[in-house]
Amino acid sequence: MSATTTRPAAADSGRPGSSTSAVAGPTTLSLAKAITAALHDAMAADEKVLLMGEDIGRLGGVFRITDGLQATFGEDRVVDTPLAEASILGTAIGLALRGYRPVCEIQFDGFVYPAFSQIVSQLAKMPARMAGTAQLPVVVRIPYGGGIGAVEHHSESPEAYFAHTAGLRVISPATPQDAYWMLRQALTQPDPVIVMEPKRRYWEKGSVDTSAEALRTAPGLHSARVARPVNGARASEGGAVTVVAYGPTVRVALDAALAAAEEGVELEVIDLRSLSPLDIGAVEASARRTGRVVVVHEAPVFLGTGAEIAARVTESCFHSLEAPVLRVGGFAVPYPAARIEEHYLPDAERLLDAVDRVLA
Amino acid sequence: MPLVAPAPQAPVQLLDPTGVRRRADQIDEPELAGYAQLVASVDAEQLRARYRDMAMVRRFDVEATALQRQGELALWASCTGQEAAQVGAGHGLAPQDHVFPTYREHGLAWVRGVDPVQVLQLYRGASHGGWDPADHAFHLYTLVIGAQLPHATGYAMGLQRDGLVGTGDRSRDSAVMACFGDGASSQGEVNEALSWAGVFSAPVVFFCQNNGWAISAPASRQSAAPLHLRAAGFGMPGVQVDGNDVLAVEAVIRAASDRARSGGGPTLVEAVTYRVNAHTTSDDAGRYRSREEEESWRPRDPLTRVEAHLRAIDCADEAFFDAVREESDELGARVRRGVREMPDPEPTSMFDHAYAAEHPLVASERAWLQTWLATEPEEAR
Numbered sequence: 156m157s158a159t160t161t162r163p164a165a166a167d168s169g170r171p172g173s174s175t176s177a178v179a180g181p182t183t184l185s186l187a188k189a190i191t192a193a194l195h196d197a198m199a200a201d202e203k204v205l206l207m208g209e210d211i212g213r214l215g216g217v218f219r220i221t222d223g224l225q226a227t228f229g230e231d232r233v234v235d236t237p238l239a240e241a242s243i244l245g246t247a248i249g250l251a252l253r254g255y256r257p258v259c260e261i262q263f264d265g266f267v268y269p270a271f272s273q274i275v276s277q278l279a280k281m282p283a284r285m286a287g288t289a290q291l292p293v294v295v296r297i298p299y300g301g302g303i304g305a306v307e308h309h310s311e312s313p314e315a316y317f318a319h320t321a322g323l324r325v326i327s328p329a330t331p332q333d334a335y336w337m338l339r340q341a342l343t344q345p346d347p348v349i350v351m352e353p354k355r356r357y358w359e360k361g362s363v364d365t366s367a368e369a370l371r372t373a374p375g376l377h378s379a380r381v382a383r384p385v386n387g388a389r390a391s392e393g394g395a396v397t398v399v400a401y402g403p404t405v406r407v408a409l410d411a412a413l414a415a416a417e418e419g420v421e422l423e424v425i426d427l428r429s430l431s432p433l434d435i436g437a438v439e440a441s442a443r444r445t446g447r448v449v450v451v452h453e454a455p456v457f458l459g460t461g462a463e464i465a466a467r468v469t470e471s472c473f474h475s476l477e478a479p480v481l482r483v484g485g486f487a488v489p490y491p492a493a494r495i496e497e498h499y500l501p502d503a504e505r506l507l508d509a510v511d512r513v514l515a
Numbered sequence: 516m517p518l519v520a521p522a523p524q525a526p527v528q529l530l531d532p533t534g535v536r537r538r539a540d541q542i543d544e545p546e547l548a549g550y551a552q553l554v555a556s557v558d559a560e561q562l563r564a565r566y567r568d569m570a571m572v573r574r575f576d577v578e579a580t581a582l583q584r585q586g587e588l589a590l591w592a593s594c595t596g597q598e599a600a601q602v603g604a605g606h607g608l609a610p611q612d613h614v615f616p617t618y619r620e621h622g623l624a625w626v627r628g629v630d631p632v633q634v635l636q637l638y639r640g641a642s643h644g645g646w647d648p649a650d651h652a653f654h655l656y657t658l659v660i661g662a663q664l665p666h667a668t669g670y671a672m673g674l675q676r677d678g679l680v681g682t683g684d685r686s687r688d689s690a691v692m693a694c695f696g697d698g699a700s701s702q703g704e705v706n707e708a709l710s711w712a713g714v715f716s717a718p719v720v721f722f723c724q725n726n727g728w729a730i731s732a733p734a735s736r737q738s739a740a741p742l743h744l745r746a747a748g749f750g751m752p753g754v755q756v757d758g759n760d761v762l763a764v765e766a767v768i769r770a771a772s773d774r775a776r777s778g779g780g781p782t783l784v785e786a787v788t789y790r791v792n793a794h795t796t797s798d799d800a801g802r803y804r805s806r807e808e809e810e811s812w813r814p815r816d817p818l819t820r821v822e823a824h825l826r827a828i829d830c831a832d833e834a835f836f837d838a839v840r841e842e843s844d845e846l847g848a849r850v851r852r853g854v855r856e857m858p859d860p861e862p863t864s865m866f867d868h869a870y871a872a873e874h875p876l877v878a879s880e881r882a883w884l885q886t887w888l889a890t891e892p893e894e895a896r
Contacts, residue, residue: 205676231676237714242707245665246672252654253673273704276659277666283868284643284655290871321869321877345871377875432875 181364187357189331190220190296192365193338194258198228201256204342205232207243208260208296217262218298218357240266244273244295248281251291256342264299265308271316278347279322290345294338298354299327300403300453301500304493311490312454314402317349318431318463325431326376327351329405331361333380333428336373344376351430353403377429379437383412385423387444393477394420396510397441399450399464401427404501408451411503415510422510430460435467442468446477447513451501456484478513526787527767528757529554532815534823536762550766557762559830565606565761566821566831567839569598572622573818574843575631578850579621579638583796587854588638594621596791599817600724600758602626604692604786607768608720609685609776611652613674614692615667618656619724623694627653631846632853641857660699664708664721667693671717671775680718681778690718690775692768698729700745701737709783713750718775720768721783724758726790731803746783758786759817789815862888 184192198204206221212235215222225233236243240261247257261267267274274295282291301310318325324346328334334352341348374380382405385395396415400408405426412422423441427434442448448468450461461482468480483501491499529551530536539551557565576595583591594601601622608614616623624634629646636645637656644655657663671691674680679689699705700723712719723742727734738745746753752774756767764786771782789812793800800809825831866881 237707237711239707239711241704242665242668242711245662245704245708246669246711249666249669249671250673250676251669252648252666253670253677255673255676257669269703272659272662273665277662280643282871283865285648285868286642286644287868287871288644288647288649324870324874 180366181362183360184331184335184363185358185360186328186331186334186353187218187220189334189361189363190338190352191222191224192363193335193342194221195224195227196365197258197339197342198224198232201342202232203254204256204258205234205250206258206260207234207236207247209236209238209243209262211235211260216260218354220296221260240268240270241273244270244278244293247293248273248277248291251293252289256292256294258294258296258342261295261297263305263309264297264311264313267295267297267313270295274317274323274347274349275320279320282346283322291347292342292345294341294348294350296350296352298352298357300351300353300355301490301496302355302403302453304496306493307490310493310496312351312452312485314349314351314430315454315459317351318433318460322347323431324348324377324429325351326429327353327402328428329353329356329382329400329402329426331359331363333426335363335365336370337376337428339370340373340376351402355403356406359406374428377432377434379428379434380426381423381437381441382426383409383422383424385421385445389421393446394514395423395445396420396447396449396513397423397425397438397445398506398510399425399427399438399448399461401430401452401460403453404451407501407503407506411506411510414503415507420510420514427460433463433467435464435471438464438468439471442472443475446475448476448480449483449506449509449513450480451483451506451509453485453500455487456482457487459484478515481509481513483509524755526755526757527763528760529762529766530760530820530824532759532820534820534825534827536824550763550770553769554762554766557765559825559828562762562821562825563831563835565602565765566818566825567842568602568605568625569622569761569818569821570839571843571846572598572602572625574847575625575850576621578847579631579635580792580796582635582851582854583638588635588796589640590638591796592619592638592794593790593792593796594619596789596812596817597724597726597758598622599761599821600764600786600788603761603764604722604768607765608692608772609690611687612690612692612720612772612776613648613652613654613667613670614694615654615663615670616656616694617660617663617696617699618658619696620656620694624651624653627651629653631850632857635850635854636857639854639857641860661695661702661705661708664693664695664699664705665711667691668708668712668715668717668719671712671719671781672715674718675715680776683777685776688776690720690772692720692722692772694722694724696723696729697725697727697734697737697742698732699723700742706745709745709749709751709781712781716778716780718778719781720771720775721781722768723783723785724788725785726758726788728790728794728800728804730794730798733804741785743783743785749781749783751781751783753783753785755785755787758788759815759820761817761821788817
């Protein structure tokens with residue numbers, strides 16, 4: 156059930172959980188290890204935080220995200236669960252009712268569906284049902300998305316199901332720094348949070364400041380980030396386009412922006428960071444600057460996050476738009492076999508084709 | 516050697532349908548005598564109290580059914596016939612034990628002190644919940660069949676981590692009761708929860724009321740084997756009890772919850788009972804089961820055997836039963852009044868607890884509805 160076929164897990168070096176908390180100031184970490192650091196530091200800060208999942212203890216998880224944490228915090232706080240996703244979520248709800256903050260690891264995106272009923276019918280709705288008498292701060296970590304050459308069920312992008320469900324918060328960090336901050340923030344707020352982790356970016360490295368001061372002044376959990384700004388003069392000349400991305404496609408958008416710049420076209424890249432709630436204000440501000448918007452995600456275009464963004468931008472920025480909002484994403488087919496997944500996944504070229512169309 | 520299913524055992528029974536009570540010293544079989552011993556202290560006075568509980572719950576059930584017929588409730592799931600299972604189970608627990616009920620647990624709710632009017636909020640459509648679980652150590656009703664069993668198991672794992680299991684302090688050690696029915700026994704989550712509780716030795720009493728029917732499906736459609744026999748496969752004891760015998764259920768639950776509290780792990784209890792009425796007020800049992808079957812359960816009514824016993828030992832006279840009837844009628848009147856006077860929630864209350872922390876979309880939609888409601892229809896358009 157856990158076959159990553161083409162890539163060694165935890166390809167980067169670095170000691171497990173204990174690697175960062177003692178380090179002062181920024182350090183270079185992979186996105187995966189930034190999550191490890193966040194979990195470690197959250198567990199150290201709050202004894203009610205505990206981790207649950209398949210193979211997360213002795214093995215350290217199939218992506219080694221929880222590597223070393225069981226040795227540090229013990230088997231009661233890093234729980235190797237039976238192989239039953241519905242009950243990982245269901246028992247996490249029971250533990251949350253008892254005052255705990257469970258972090259559930261779903262091994263791969265395609266394995267979350269056995270837990271879907273518990274997430275959608277119980278976790279999302281129980282706080283409203285309980286009318287404020289209890290909170291359910293359960294965090295669900297889901298490695299998602301394609302591009303790692305995996306077998307079926309290991310490359311999906313199910314974020315829209317969760318973003319569509321009232322009662323859940325849905326986030327997707329794209330950088331190691333955001334992965335650290337957003338996990339830490341998720342573990343100090345009172346609502347259920349689905350964390351969509353861009354698994355093909357697990358090994359990408361970046362500067363991470365794990366200090367309390369940096370965390371205190373970090374952007375809000377649900378605020379979008381301008382990953383690449385475009386200057387106002389350039390935008391007013393009409394050669395700029397807003398590209399909205401999140402998770403794994405932020406890198407795609409930044410790559411496309413470099414290529415576009417060579418052609419004299421400026422892309423303003425918005426990293427959404429959060430899908431629910433959506434920081435639509437950041438998208439609208441950019442749309443008003445550029446008048447042109449393209450949304451890119453790996454999930455199928457049909458009824459995906461892009462549809463919501465296109466609708467909202469059209470409703471609020473209609474008179475600022477120079478072209479219809481376009482969407483670039485996966486096709487309306489089951490995620491294809493690995494040997495042809497490059498033709499499914501939106502890449503810089505497909506994104507630039509859409510950019511050309513909104514500029515035409 | 517041919518493979519054979521295990522031979523069925525007789526369910527634990529301490530008060531037979533004619534009202535004859537079996538005491539420990541009259542029983543040869545050690546296990547059964549042990550159960551009798553566990554409720555030896557339940558004297559005539561306490562049996563009168565059990566009878567009163569069951570009569571009040573039945574009267575409540577009758578009233579709720581009537582209120583549904585009058586249009587005051589959207590739906591009602593009757594527990595008539597299951598009063599002994601639920602009242603017995605409630606009295607078999609310690610006050611600190613936490614119960615995760617189904618949506619038919621009105622007898623347990625009664626024993627746990629939940630106001631029956633609060634129970635009806637859900638069935639009237641005024642709330643999805645109705646009470647604060649912390650006030651009664653009684654979680655909200657769960658409508659998705661079996662979904663509460665993993666919650667119960669997780670809660671029990673929390674008790675273990677809180678140091679509230681197996682310390683020997685009888686006032687603090689705690690257990691969890693996970694309620695389900697024969698229909699739920701087919702759900703994956705129910706079997707997952709049983710497996711988890713076994714693996715983690717979680718302090719859970721799995722309390723299955725096998726009432727014979729899951730809407731139109733007989734228990735034989737859910738399981739080819741008696742449900743309590745599944746316990747062995749999950750590494751826990753399983754016991755079948757006469758679910759219409761309030762004493763036997765109390766004894767079996769006391770044994771199972773004592774075991775859980777002391778760190779002995781989970782137990783599966785199957786209480787054999789009967790859903791006397793249709794599944795809910797929306798259901799028509801005449802389409803799928805026979806009048807003969809329904810009649811066959813009438814002599815096994817959980818109230819009549821306690822009444823027969825109390826009369827036989829001369830511990831309850833007509834005045835007692837009249838007084839219970841009068842009190843239960845007062846309850847019926849209070850419930851009727853409470854439902855009719857129950858206010859509808861404010862429309863914008865739907866936004867109140869969707870999230871615990873601020874959520875901009877919810878906030879803006881709440882503001883929109885508030886404005887919409889404050890504006891005359893023509894103006895709004």
